[in-house]
Amino acid sequence: MTQTEVTKEEIMAVYPKVAETMADALGCDVEDVKLDVSLIEGLDAESIDFLDMVFRLERTFKIKIPRGKIVENARGDLPEAEFEQKGIVTEKGMAQLRSYLSEIPAERFKTPMKVADIPRLFTPETFCKLVVHAQREAQPAA
Amino acid sequence: MTAHFAAFSFVDRITEFIDGSRARGFFWVPQGIRVFPSCLVAEAVGQLAAWVAMSKVDFRGRPVAALATETRFLGLVLPGDVLELAVEIEDCDDNMVAYGGNASVEGRQMIELKHCLGPMLPVEDFDAPDALRERLSLLRDRGAPRGRFPGVDLPETVVIERVPGKSLRANLNVPREATFFADHFPRNPVFPATLLLDAQIRVAAELVEKSCGPQFASPVASRMTHFKMRSFISPGQEVELAATLSGQDALAARVMLSAHVAGKSVATARVEFAAREPT
Numbered sequence: 504m505t506q507t508e509v510t511k512e513e514i515m516a517v518y519p520k521v522a523e524t525m526a527d528a529l530g531c532d533v534e535d536v537k538l539d540v541s542l543i544e545g546l547d548a549e550s551i552d553f554l555d556m557v558f559r560l561e562r563t564f565k566i567k568i569p570r571g572k573i574v575e576n577a578r579g580d581l582p583e584a585e586f587e588q589k590g591i592v593t594e595k596g597m598a599q600l601r602s603y604l605s606e607i608p609a610e611r612f613k614t615p616m617k618v619a620d621i622p623r624l625f626t627p628e629t630f631c632k633l634v635v636h637a638q639r640e641a642q643p644a645a
Numbered sequence: 646m647t648a649h650f651a652a653f654s655f656v657d658r659i660t661e662f663i664d665g666s667r668a669r670g671f672f673w674v675p676q677g678i679r680v681f682p683s684c685l686v687a688e689a690v691g692q693l694a695a696w697v698a699m700s701k702v703d704f705r706g707r708p709v710a711a712l713a714t715e716t717r718f719l720g721l722v723l724p725g726d727v728l729e730l731a732v733e734i735e736d737c738d739d740n741m742v743a744y745g746g747n748a749s750v751e752g753r754q755m756i757e758l759k760h761c762l763g764p765m766l767p768v769e770d771f772d773a774p775d776a777l778r779e780r781l782s783l784l785r786d787r788g789a790p791r792g793r794f795p796g797v798d799l800p801e802t803v804v805i806e807r808v809p810g811k812s813l814r815a816n817l818n819v820p821r822e823a824t825f826f827a828d829h830f831p832r833n834p835v836f837p838a839t840l841l842l843d844a845q846i847r848v849a850a851e852l853v854e855k856s857c858g859p860q861f862a863s864p865v866a867s868r869m870t871h872f873k874m875r876s877f878i879s880p881g882q883e884v885e886l887a888a889t890l891s892g893q894d895a896l897a898a899r900v901m902l903s904a905h906v907a908g909k910s911v912a913t914a915r916v917e918f919a920a921r922e923p924t
Contacts, residue, residue, distance in 0.1 A: 554711065
C-alpha cells in the first residue's frame, strides 16, 4: 500500500473521534463537522484553528503530526520541486493533489493554485487521513 | 531603569535549565505594586517556557501566546510573594512550542497550565536576538535585579450591553501608550494576551456575580479552557468583549468569552467560577 492509499473503512474508524475533536477546537456542533465540509469556507476555520486541531488530534489519538505534514502527505512521493514551482502547484502536483484529496469535488481545484491555498481544500476527511497515516507510522514495522 | 526586561518581564532568575526540555526559576513580585493578577502569574510561566523555546531554536524564533488547553487558578498571588516557576516542554521546533507548567508560592501551587501552544515567529520582528541571548545568560547566572516590574494599570472596561442572567458586552480601550509596550515587545508593541484575558475574566465575573446568586458573590475564576488568541491587538485598538453564561450548577458557573476588534474575532476562551461553599 502506498503512502496515499487510505481505505474508507480506515477513515470511518477514526472519523467520530476526529469530528468530536474538531468540533471542540472550532466551537461548533459535532453534527456540523461533516466528512466533506470545507474547513475554511464551511466552518470558518483559520490558520490558528488548524494548529489547534492538529494539537488536539495528537493528544486524542496519541500520535505525532509534524507541522506541515498535511501538505507533505498530499505531495506523496512526488519531489517538492516537481510538486510546486515558485509557490504555485505544478500540473503534476495538481494531479497528485486531486488523487490525494479524491473526496473533494473537481470544481474546487482552481488553477493556478498557490501552495498557500491548499488548506482551503481541506475537509475533516483530510484530517482523518492524516490521523491514519500517523497511526501507521507509529506502528512498528512488521 | 529602562522598560526593556522590566515593564512586562516576569522571570528574575532561572535555577534549572535543561535545553529544550524543562526549566525552573523565580520571580520576586515587588512589594510596592498594588495587585498581581492571576493572568500575570500565567504570563510568568509562559515567559519561562519562552526562554527555553528561544534557546532551543538559537533565538531564530520567539513564541507568542496562541492556545492554552486548560489553566487552573488555584490561589491569589500577592505583592511581596516569591513565585516559583516550573515548565516542561512537550515539543519545540522552529514552528512552535508546546508546554505545560505551574507557579507556586511557598510550595503551594497557585496556577497550573496544561497543554499550551505558541507559534514561533521571527525573533528579529520583536526584539534584538543578541539582547535576548545576553538576558538569558544573566537569568541563568546571577539573575536579574529584583523589583523591576513597576506594576501595570489594567485597562478599564465599559459595559455597553447587559442581558440579565445571560450575557454582558463591554468595550476595552487598549491604551495608545503604556510602559509595558516597551517590553512587549521592543520592536513591535503588542497588547499582551494575558492582559486581554484579565479584562475578559473581569467582565465574566461581573456577569456571574449579578446572575448566579449569593454562592457566586465576589467570584474568582477557578479554571479556564479553550483559550485561543487569533491575532495581535495593537496599541489604541478598541476591543469588544463578550461574556455569555453557558451553564451553572451547584459547583460552578461557566462563561463563554470572546473578543472582537472591528468585527473580527481576536480571542475566545471558556472560564469557570467555582461556587463558594455554604457557611
